[in-house]
Amino acid sequence: MNLPILNTLASLVQDQKVAVPSDPTAEGTYWFPVQASTLAEKSDWTFYYIYWVSAFFTALIVAAMVFMAIRYRYRKGVWEGEASPGHSWTLEITWSIIPFLLTIVMWWSGFKSYMYSDTVPPDAYTIQVTAQQWSWEFEYPNGAKTYKELHLPVDTDVTFVMKSKDVIHGFWIPAFRVKKDVVPGRYTKTWAHPTMEGQYTLFCTEYCGTNHSQMMVQVTVEDQDSFDKWVAAQADPSAGLTDVEYGKQIWSQQCIACHSNDGSVVIGPSWKGTWGTEREFEDGSSAIMDENYILNSIVDPNSQLVKGYPPAMPPYKDLSQDQVDGLIAYIKSLGN
Amino acid sequence: MHHSEEKPGYDLGHPASMKMLWSIFGALLVLTVLTVAVAQFNLGAIDFSIAMIIATVKATLVAVYFMHLNHDKGVNRLLFIGAILFAGLFLAIALGDVSEYHHEIEQHRIDNPDYMKKVG
Amino acid sequence: MSSSTHEDRPEWLAHFFETPEQQFEAGKLGMWLFLVTEVLFFSGLFCAYAYYRSHHPEMFVDAHFFLSTKMGAINTVVLILSSFTMATAVRNAQMENRTWLIRNLVITLVCAFGFLVIKAMEYTHKFHSGLFWGRSYAPNEVALEEYNTAIVAAGREPLANLSQLPDLHQFFSIYYCMTGLHGIHVVLGIVAIGLLLRRAIRGDFNRHYFTAVDGVGLYWHLVDLIWIFLFPLMYLIH
Amino acid sequence: MDTHHNDHGSDHGDGSNYLNATSGIWSWMFTIDHKRIGVMYTFGTIGAMMLGGLFALLVRLNLWVPDGVFDNNTYNQFFTLHGAVMVFLFVIPGIPGALGNFVLPLMLGAKDVAFPKINLLSLWLWAIGALFFVAVLVTGGIDTGWTFYTPYSVTNDSSMVFAVLGAFILGFSSIFTGLNFIVTVHRMRPKGMGWFNMPLFVWGIYSTAVIQVLATPVLGITLLMLAVEKMAGLGIFDPSLGGDAVLFQHFFWFYSHPAVYIMILPAMAIISELMATFSRKKVFGYTLVAYSSIAIAAFGFLVWGHHMFTSGQSAWAGLVFSTLTFSISIPSAIKVFNWLSTMYKGSVRLDTPMWYALAFLWMFTIGGLTGMFLGTMGTDVHLHDTYFVVSHFHYVMVGSIMFAFFGGLHYWWPKMFGKMYNEFMGKLGAVLIFLGFNVTFFPQFVMGSRGMPRRYANYLPEFQELHQVSTVGAFILGIGVAVGVWTLFSSIFLGKKAPDNPWGGTSMEWETATPPIEHNFHDTPSVKPVYDFSPLVYNEATGNWDRIAEESGDNHG
C-alpha cells in the first residue's frame, strides 16, 4: 500500500533546507511552484524574508515559554514566585520597535513588488480575457479566440485585460505569482513577463459557483516563433472541420461545463436525444427543440426556462452564424 | 407614587426652559424655509454645499438642545461625535477607492452596451 | 459597602443598581450607544447615496423632478414639530407636569402618523406612475407626463420617452431604501411613544424617574435628525 | 485560618445557588440572570461548534481524493455552512456570550449586567438566528461562501436570503451584548475600582464591545441591502443592474475585518487571566496590555481593504490598508511578549487551562505572523484565496480562539457548575487538539503557497498527499474536541465538588460561592489591588485557595 502521508512527513523534514531556490528550472521548491516570471523573483524574496522573521520569532517565543514553564514551575509549598519587576519600559520599547522596524521592510518590499505587478507596461502584447461560469475565453490581437488553453510568448510583456460576463472570477497563474479578480461590470488588468518555457496552470481563485474548482486552463509558454504560428492557426478555428465537428469543438470549449452529450445532467439539460422533442418550460408553455428554439436558447436562455432547471445559463450573444449552425448540427447529431 | 420626594439629591434632569425650546423650534423652521428657498435658485456647484451646511446646522441644533448634549456627560458627547466621524471614515475610504477605479466601470459600459439588463 | 435594604429603595430602582443615579446614567449611556449603532446603520445607505450621486450626478438631477418638494418640506416641518413636542415632553416629565406630558406625547404621535400618511401618499403616487425600485422600475405615461410638466416648468424641452434617462432605477432603489428605512424607524417610534403614553397616563414618571421618556425622546430626535439630511439629499437636488 | 470567604460567598448552608434557585424550563427561558444566560450561551455555542465541526469533517472527507467524494454543489454548501456557522454562531457570540456573561458582572462585584432584559434578548436573537440557519439547511442550503460576495450571491438560486437574515439577526444579538457590556463596565464598577484596577478580562471584553457596537451595524445594513438586492434587484451591488461588486466588498469587510478582533480580543482577555493566575503574578506590563486591547480595536477598523488587494481595489487604497495592517502587529506583539514575561520568576502551575494558554501563545504567534505574509501586498497577490489564507485564519480562529475558549471553559467550569473535571482527561483533550490541529493546518500553508486555491471541491493530484495529512489531522482534532467536551460535561455528573477558588484566582468571581448564589454576593467584596496573589494560600485539605484575612503588607505590583 502506498502511503502518501509518509512521503509528505519525510519531505517536511528534508525539503525545508532548500528554501531558497538555486535552480529555477527545477520542480519548484518546498514552498513554491517554479519561478516562471519576473514578478516571481521579486515577490518570493519578500516571502522568504517574512518567513525567516517568523521562524525566528516563533522559535524564540516557544523556547522562552518552554524554558520558563520548567524553570519557574510551581513547587509544592512554595507558592510565592521570586520578586521581579512588574513592568519595564525598556523591554516594552524594545519589543515594539524591533517588530516595527522589521515590518517596515516587509511593507516596503511588498509594496514594490505589488506596484511592479500592478503597473501594466504601456505597449505590451495584449490578450483580452473573458471569464464566465465556468470557462475562460482568451482573445488574441489577431482575433483568434481560445478556451481550453492559453499560449504566451516567452520573454515578452503580456497584458491581460479582463472582464466577466456573470460573477466574479479570479485569474491566477501560480508559476507567475500573478493574480487578479475578474469583476463583472468593469475591466481589471494585470500583466506578466514569462521567463521560462513550459506548461503551467491557470486557476480561477474567486469562488464562482458549482464548478469553480474546474475552471482551470493550461498555460503554455513557448518561443516567439512557435507562438506566432499557433496564434495564426487559431484565427480560423473551423478550418477543415464539418459543421458537426465544429459544433462539437465549440461545445467542448464553451458548453461542456453545463451540458453533457451522454444524457447525464450537469447544470443544464443534456443534449443527448433532445432534438425534435417537446420541451416544457417553467411557465407552463412548451416548444419543440428546433433550429429557432436552439438559437433562442443561446441568445436569450431565460426566456424559455426548461422546467426543473435554474436560470443559470448566460446568454451567448457573440457567437457567429457559423458557430450557431455548428452547434445546431451537433445537437441534431446527438439524435432524438 | 412619589416615593423619594423627601430624599435629597435625587434630581437627575435639567429641565430645559420653554423659551429655549421655542427658539430652537423657531430656528429650525426658519432654516427649513431658507433651504427650500435657496433651492429655488440654481447656484451651480455650491448649491449642494449650502443645502448640506444648513442641514448640518439644523442637526446640530437638534443634537445640542433637543437631545441636550449641552448638559450631557462627556462620554455621551464623545460617542455621538465619534459615531459620525466613524461613519465619515467609512465613507471617505470606500468612496475614495471607488473614484480611483471608476473609469474602468465607465469604459466597460461604453464597450459593452448590452451587458446591463434592461430595466424601465 | 452595604446595599440598601428593600424598604428604602424606590420601586422603580432595579435590584441590580445601587442608586438612582447609577440607573439613570446607565440608561442614558445605553441609549446613546444605541444611537451610535443607528448612525452607523444608516451610514451604509448614505455611502451608497454618495457613491451613486458622485458618479452619476445626472441621474439625481433627472430624478428629482419626480419628487415633490412641497410634500418633502411639509413632512420636514411635521417632524420638526414632533421633535419639539417630544423635547417639551421630556421637560414636562422632569417637571412632573403629567397633563402636559400627555398632551405633548399625543401631539408627537399625531405628527408621526401625519408624516407616515404624507409619505404613503408620495409612495402611492410613485407606484401609480410605475416608479418602482431597481429591477421593477417601469415608468408609465403618468410618469412621463409628470416629468414633462416639471421640466417644462424648469424651462427645458419635454421628452418623448423616459427610457432616455439612464440609471433612474438606481435612484429609486436608493430613495426607497433610505426613506423606507427611515419610515420603519418612524413606525418603531410610534410604538415606543404609544407605550410611553400608556405609562404616562398611568403616572409612572416623576422627577427622579423619567429615563424612558428621555430615551424615547433621544431616539425620536435622531429620527428627525436623519430626515433633516434626507430632505435636501432627496428633494432639493440641482 | 480566618478567611473572608465565609463572609462573602457561602450559601448560608441552605444549598441554594443560581442553578437550583428556581426550576422549570421557563425559569431558564425567561431568566434575566446573567449567569444562567451565560450557561445557555455556553451550551448553545458549543453545540454550534460541533455542528460547524461536523461540516468541517465532511469538508476534509471530501478532500481525501482529488476528485472529491461528494459532488461539487454539496461540497460548496459544506464549506459555506461550516464557515458561516463557525463565524456567526460560534466564535463571535462564543466567548462574550458564554464566559463574558457569566464572569464579567462577577468580576465587577455587580449583581447583574446593566440591562438584564436586553441580555436575554441577545440570547433569544442568537437562538432565532440559529433557527434561520436551520431553515437554510432544510430549504436547500447555501453555497456562496461565508463572505456572500455579490453578484454570485444575488444571482444564484439558494436559500441565501435566510442565511443573510439569520446573520443580520445574529448581528443585533452581538450589538446588544456589546452595548450591555460597555454600560456595565462604565456604570457598574464598584466604588474603588478604577479603570486600571480592572482585571484584564474586563478590558478585553470592553474593547470587544466597542467594536461590536461600532462595526456590527454596518454589517446589518449591508446584509439588509443584500437581501433586498436579491429579492428586488436594487442595482447597488449587482453590476448587471448598474451596481458595483467591489463596493459590496468594502461594506462587508468594514465589518468583517473588525469582526476578527471581536473574536480574538475576548480570547486574549482569557489568556491574560490564565497567564496571571497560573504564574501567580500580575500580568507583566499590565497597563500596556490593557491599552493594547484598545489599540487593536481602534486600528482594526482601518485595515479592512487588506482582504481586497486583488479585488480590483485601487493601488492607492491597497497601500493605505497594507500600511495600517502592520500597525496591528505592534499591540499584538506587546501582548505576546508581556504574557511571556508574566511567567518570568513566577510560580508556574501547569493545570489544564494553562496548557491551553501556552498552546495559544504558540499558535497565535504562527497565526499572527502568517497574517504578515497576507498584509504585505506583494506576497498577498500570490497567497490570496489559497489554502495559505485558510491555514492563517484557522491558526487564529481554531489555534487561538478555540484554544482560549477551551482554556477559559476549563478555568471557569468549576465556578459555573460547582464540579471539578478529570484533570487527566482535560490534558488528554488538550494534547489531542494541539496535535490534531497542527497536523491539519500546517500542511495547508505549504499547499496554499504551492498553488492550491481555496473553496475547491476537487484539486490537482499533486496536492493529494498534503490534503490527506490534513484530513487525518482533522479527525484527530475531532476526537480531541470530543474528549474535551466530554470531560467538561461529564464532570457535571461525575465530578468532585469544586472549592470556591480552585486555581487561586484573584478576581471577585472567586470570592463568591461555587456555584454562585442567585444574586452573586451576599455582601459585595471589597476592591483589592488587581492581581495581588499574596493573600491567597493553598489549603491542602480542601483544595481551596484561602484568602488570608489581614491585608498582606508586601504586594508585588
Ligand code: HEA
Ligand atoms: C480571529 C481571527 C483573526 C485574527 C486575529 C487575524 C489577524 C490578522 N490577520 Fe487575518 N484573517 C482572518 C482571521 C483573523 N486574522 C480570517 C477569517 C481571514 C479570511 C477571511 C476569508 O477570506 O474568508 C483572514 C484573512 C486575512 C487577510 C486577507 C488574506 C487574503 O484573503 O488575501 C490578511 C491580509 O492582510 C490578514 C492579515 C491579518 C493580520 C495582519 C493579523 C494581525 O492581527 C496579526 C497580529 C499578530 C502578530 C503579528 C503576532 C504576534 C506578534 C509577534 C509574535 C511579534 C513579532 C512580530 C513581528 C516581527 C511582525 N488576514
Ligand code: HEA
Ligand atoms: C471559528 C471558526 C472556525 C473553526 C473553529 C473551524 C474549524 C475547522 N475548519 Fe474551518 N473555516 C472557517 C472557520 C472555522 N473553521 C471559515 C470562516 C472558513 C471559510 C469558509 C468559506 O470559504 O466561506 C473555513 C474553511 C475551512 C476549510 C476550507 C474549505 C475550502 O476552502 O474549500 C477547511 C478545509 O480543511 C476547514 C477545516 C476545518 C477543520 C478541520 C476544523 C476543525 O478545527 C473542526 C474541529 C471540530 C470538530 C471536528 C467537531 C468535533 C465534534 C465531533 C467529532 C462530534 C460530531 C458532531 C456531532 C455529534 C454534531 N475549514
Ligand code: CUA
Ligand atoms: Cu470562476 Cu471561480
Ligand SMILES: [Cu+2]
Ligand atoms: Cu482582515
